[in-house]
Amino acid sequence: DVNAKKLVHAKLFEQIKFAVFNNFHIITLRDFNANMDKPQLPSSQHIIDCKAVEITSQLSDHLIVIVKIENFLDIKHNRRNIPLKRIFDFNKMTDETWKLF
Numbered sequence: 288d289v290n291a292k293k294l295v296h297a298k299l300f301e302q303i304k305f306a307v308f309n310n311f312h313i314i315t316l317r318d319f320n321a322n323m324d325k326p327q328l329p330s331s332q333h334i335i336d337c338k339a340v341e342i343t344s345q346l347s348d349h350l351i352v353i354v355k356i357e358n359f360l361d362i363k364h365n366r367r368n369i370p371l372k373r374i375f376d377f378n379k380m381t382d383e384t385w386k387l388f
Contacts, residue, residue, distance in 0.1 A: 337352065338352070339352050339353075340352075375387075
């Protein structure tokens, strides 16, 4: 469902922004088995490096996947979601601009 995917994406994006703002180290998990037959360019997903690390079968039957991605939250690459800021000059304030402030 497209709407469900959009909600998940929005929530994940919100959590990642919070983590970056608070200088947290981020670990995200996703289903790396989904649509593996569909070719995708790594650059379109902002992937810089990807490694799969084997661990003992006593710990898990899964591989540990380490992915380095470029910072897609960087302002210069993500201008469309940034609200415009209003800057008020105290010396040029009028009654109308005070109401807006």
